[in-house]
Amino acid sequence: MPVARERNNQTGAGARRSLTAEDWVDAALTAIGEGGLAAVAVEPIAKRLGATKGSFYWHFANREALIEGALARWESQNTERVIAAVDATRTDSTAEQRLRQLFKEVPAATSGDPVEVALLANARHPQVAPVLHRVTERRLAYVSDVFTDLGFPPAEARRRGLMVYTVHLGQISLIHGAPQVLPASKRDRKHYMDTLVYTLTRRD
C-alpha cells in the first residue's frame, strides 16, 4: 500500500521541497549518534527521509562522501562548543580551578555527545583520524595555555598539557570500555580527582 510518507520540508504538511546535501548530512549525524559510523547506511537513511537511494546518489558520490560531510560538520560545530566551554571557565579565579573544571566539564561534554563517543570508538578510521587529530590539537593547545598561566615555562607547559590531555583520553577509554575499574563511590572519586590534579599540577 503506497502511503505518502511525511518528509523533511519547510512548509509543514504543504508543498515538499527537494532534499539538500545538508539534509542528508543531518540525517547521517543523527545516525552516527544513534549507532556509530556503521549506522551510516544509505538505504535506511533514505527511507527515513522518505526518499530513495537514487536520490542520495544525486547529492553524493558515495557513502564515504556522506561520512566526510558529516565529520566536517561535526568538527566545525565541535570547535564552537570548545570555544564556548573555554569562555565559561575563563572567569574562574585560579588556573588550578580552571584545570579542575576542565577535568569535570570536558568529559561531561564529551560523554554527553554521542557523536564524539562514536568517533572515539572509531579513532583509527581513515576518515575519522584526521578530524580527531585537529580537534585534539586545538584542545591540547588550550590545556597547555592553562599551565602557562600557572607560571610554567612554555616547554614544560606543553608537556604538562600533554599529560593532562593523555589522562583525559585514558579516562574516556575507561569510562566507555571498563568503567568498573574507576573509583566506585563519590567520595573515592573526589579523592582520586584530587590526587590527579595535585599530581599533575605540582611543581618541582
Next chain:
Amino acid sequence: MPVARERNNQTGAGARRSLTAEDWVDAALTAIGEGGLAAVAVEPIAKRLGATKGSFYWHFANREALIEGALARWESQNTERVIAAVDATRTDSTAEQRLRQLFKEVPAATSGDPVEVALLANARHPQVAPVLHRVTERRLAYVSDVFTDLGFPPAEARRRGLMVYTVHLGQISLIHGAPQVLPASKRDRKHYMDTLVYTLTRRD
C-alpha cells in the same frame, strides 16, 4: 575454471582433513589483525579456507559466534603474554625501573599486536567491551602492585596504578589517533617520559 584450491590440512598436499571451529577462529583472528572487526566476513574467510559459507554455518550459529570465539582465544593468549612480560621485568632492581619498563614495553607489545589495536579501536563493541574490561583489570592489578612495592599504602597504590593505566590508555589513543601531538624528537620523548614517571611516582 575450477582449480582445486590449497586448503588447511595436516598432511601437506595429501588428504585434506575437515575444517574445525579452531580453523575458522584462527582465520578470524588473522582477519581482525589485518582489517579490524569489520574484516570478519564469512564469505571472504570461507574463500580463504577453500570452503563455502555453508560449511561455516555447520560450525557456528552466525558471524557473531565466530567473533566471540576469536575474542575468547585472544583473551587467553593475551593473558599468557602479560604473564610473560611480567616475568621479564621481575628481576629489575627497583620498582621505579619496572614502572619505566612497563611504559616502554607495554605500548610496544600493544602496538605490536594488530589484534589489540583493532580491539581498542572497537572498545565499545558489545562483544569487545567485556573482554577489554577483564584484560584491563588484570593489567591494572599488576601496575598497582608495583606501587605497593614502591611502599605506597594499598588505596594510594590503586589510585596511582589507575593513573598510570589511564595514561597508558591515553598514550595508545594518541599514538593511533593523533601521533603528531607527541614529542617529535627522541630527546624530547625521553624528557617527556622522565617527567611522566617522575610526576606519577613522586611522594607527598
Next chain:
DNA sequence: ACCTGAACACCGTTCAAGT
C-alpha cells in the same frame, strides 16, 4: 535540477541434498 525504479554485486543466513 532532482528523483524514481530497476538492475547488479556483495555478504549474511537458511536449507535441502550430497558424501
Next chain:
DNA sequence: ACCTGAACACCGTTCAAGT
C-alpha cells in the same frame, strides 16, 4: 559428521527514464 550449492534478504552503487 561435514560440506556443497542454490536461494533469499539486505545494502552499496549505477543508470536510464521520468518530472
